Amino acid sequence: MLVLLSERAGKLGEVVQVEKEIGEVREGIERMEAQQKGLQNRVRFASIKLELTEEAQAQSPSVRTRLRKALADGHQAAIENSIEVILVALRFGPTVVVYFLLLLPLVITVWRRFHTRTA
Numbered sequence: 693m694l695v696l697l698s699e700r701a702g703k704l705g706e707v708v709q710v711e712k713e714i715g716e717v718r719e720g721i722e723r724m725e726a727q728q729k730g731l732q733n734r735v736r737f738a739s740i741k742l743e744l745t746e747e748a749q750a751q752s753p754s755v756r757t758r759l760r761k762a763l764a765d766g767h768q769a770a771i772e773n774s775i776e777v778i779l780v781a782l783r784f785g786p787t788v789v790v791y792f793l794l795l796l797p798l799v800i801t802v803w804r805r806f807h808t809r810t811a
Contacts, residue, residue, distance in 0.1 A: 753761075
């Protein structure tokens with residue numbers, strides 16, 4: 693078609709027809725290229741979901757093993773809780789001390805008034 697178009701040996705109607713067909717072919721090529729890019733993006737961002745499950749053990753663990761595991765879990769929980777308590781004290785302790793020092797004169801005044809009225 694491109695050779696026919698370059699020679700332009702035919703009539704004007706034939707040349708227009710060839711240009712129209714070339715346009716349709718180019719449109720088809722562009723459409724296929726767009727589809728190909730879309731498929732490449734799908735493949736690029738595709739993911740695989742894989743689930744692995746462990747089969748249950750044939751024997752249940754012994755009492756000794758269960759007690760040892762419970763002791764280890766309790767020890768780990770105690771350590772983690774202690775760390776959390778320390779972190780909370782460090783995070784909020786200074787603020788509590790400041791508020792306590794700000795409110796201390798008010799508390800003393802109220803206590804003195806209440807104490808003198810009861811006496």
